[in-house]
Amino acid sequence: MANPETYILDLNGKTRPPRSSLAETVVHDIDWFNASRASKRRFDPVLGIKGVVIHATAGSTSGGALQHWRTAANASAHWIVPAEREAEHGRKVIASVYEARAARHVRDDKSNRAINGGAALINHWTLGIEIVNRQDLDNYTDTYSDWQVQATADIVRYCWAKYPNLRWVFSHASVDPSRRADPGRQFPWTEFAGLVTAATAPPAPLPLVSPVPDDDEMADDSRQPCCG
Ligand SMILES: [Zn+2]
Incomplete structure (x- = not known):
């Protein structure tokens, strides 16, 4: 299992996926979250992401x-990815803060020189995803489901397609290692990164076209029963 402080994916040079939509459900009090657990972004809400x-x-x-x-807690995130024990698991993720607002998921003074030039105010230039997991760091008994990993990758792909300057995908642990280890050693970062950067499906092959018969075959056609 890898060290979650190393979970950093640089999307620079990788092929951006096509625009997509998310299967998401919105919390009933999202307006309260936007007012009380989020802030006006200090950078452009699209180009600044x-x-x-x-x-x-x-x-x-x-x-x-x-x-x-x-x-x-005076905290929040844009999305929550439910766990196996929840009704939404396998169906949809939960949105709790509008993308245009800065959710509160990383402390303002945290940064990593390897990520976005070491810029602080991370909440203001990122979107935050919380995956439901107990983070039992002593024994790691709560593993991530395949759906949780795929759903998280789908959110990232949705964001990557939508925000033209989005480049960095990283763990909370990578920017606040003295306080946080999430998403933890049991999170399959390499597999997740592969899902994020997976090539999109190639275009469907052209429909098969019947070969044009040559002259001899045309002649032979005379022996075939014909259509009515
Ligand atoms: Zn965290």
Whole structure:
């Protein structure tokens, strides 16, 4: 298992996927989240987006994470990826902050020189994804489902297609290693990065066309029963 501090994917030079839509459900109080758990972006909300940060909730459910943000922590993220034990798993991700607003998922003074030139104010130039996972760092018993990994990659591909300057995909641990280890050693970063950068499906092959018969075959056609 890899060190989550090394989870950094640089998309520079890689082929951007086509525009896509997300299967997402929006929390009923998203307006409250936008007002109380998010901020006006300090950079252009489209051209200023440079990255996506991958987190894990350290809890068991999406509802638990949302309730923690509502009541205990001045924190938020743009999306939550539900776990196997939840009804949304396998169907849709949960949106809790508008993309145009800066969610609160990384401390303002954190940075990494290897990511976006070491720029701070990471919330203002990124989108944040929280994957529901207990983050039981002593024994790693809560593994990520294949759907969670694919759904997270799908969100990143959606963002990559939409934001022309998006280049960096990185773990919370990579920018705040003294405080955070998420999404943890059990997150399959290499597989995830492969899903993000996977080549899109090649164009469908041309339909098969019947070969034009040569003259001899044309002559032979006279012996065939004909159509009516
Ligand atoms: Zn985090």
